[in-house]
Amino acid sequence: MTDQPLEVRRTAKLFIGGKFPRSESARSFEVLDRHGNFLANASLASRKDARDAVVAARAAFAGWSGATAYNRGQVIYRVAEIMQGRREQFIDELSAWIDKSAAETEVDQAIDRLVWFAGWADKLAMVTGSNNPVAGPYFNFSVPEPTGVVAGLAPQNNALLDLVEMIASAVISGNTVVVVASFEVPLPSVSLGEVIATSDVPGGVINILTGDAKEIAPWLASHMDVNGLDLSGITDAERAQSLESDAAENLKRVLRPGSGLSGLARIKCWLETKTVWHPRGM
Secondary structure: OOOOOOOOOOEEOOEEOOEOOOOOOOOEEEEEOOOOOEEEEEEOOOHHHHHHHHHHHHHHHHHHHHOOHHHHHHHHHHHHHHHHHOHHHHHHHHOOOOOHHHHHHHHHHHHHHHHHHHHHOOOHHHHHOEEEOOOOOEEEEEEEEEOOEEEEEOOOOOHHHHHHHHHHHHHOOOOEEEEEOOOOOOHHHHHHHHHHHOOOOOOOOEEEEOOOHHHHHHHHHHOOOOOEEEOOOOOOHHHHHHHHHHHHOOOOEEEOOOOOOOHHHHHHHOEEEEEEEEEOOO
16 A cells, blocks of 8 residues: 555635634635646635624724824834735745736735835824814814724735735724635735734734625625725626615715725725814913
8 A cells, every 4th residue: 555645735714803713614715826726725704704803893993993093003014014024925925826026016015005004194184184264262173083894805906915905094094994805816815814913903903804705795785883895896897886785775985996096095085074163262
């Protein structure tokens, strides 16, 4: 009898509440490279997993939104530093689907994007807040506040770069997020979860699900504890319209696909304005 080598297949897990659970349903799907070769198994998130992620995000919202803007920026800077230290790993993973030079460019841009968003953390109040002239002996001003829990559907292309922008643009202002990673290219998002877990990001602020967005997205769109829905990763107009209708039922903020928003404009999507009246002192 000839000894056969034991084949051990990696199963990439979900990232919920700062931990790495398997899917509640114990289901997984095969991850293939651009040539159809097997790479790994990835957990197939269920509605129960999505619900756990929303619960974790909601629980983390008060602490994260209550942190100082400077501290939030420093935490995201730290994520960028750790990601820089694992740059080659991210390049190797992306190279399974795109050529290496494109993978290098995308990873470097993703790191730069994190640094850019981190730099805006303590400057948002200066560019989005205002003093408002009013009649009478009153002082009136507006200040930005986070929307709450934002759910996002990552695109299939630029799976790492767009995922980073989707996450960073929301959390930098105090929101917490639940994102569904690319079904075709999930491994970089799993590694991003590992980076976040080893950083100072509190558990529950960022939650990453792998699996079929078609199954999870309608549930997230109609969930009462989700306050915003980022549909920028969807290319099917009919599906996006259906999800937007579901979100409208409970007055969610929605970032539509094809909006072309990036940078500061994207940050503002997940900010609300609080107006304060106060009598003038003598």
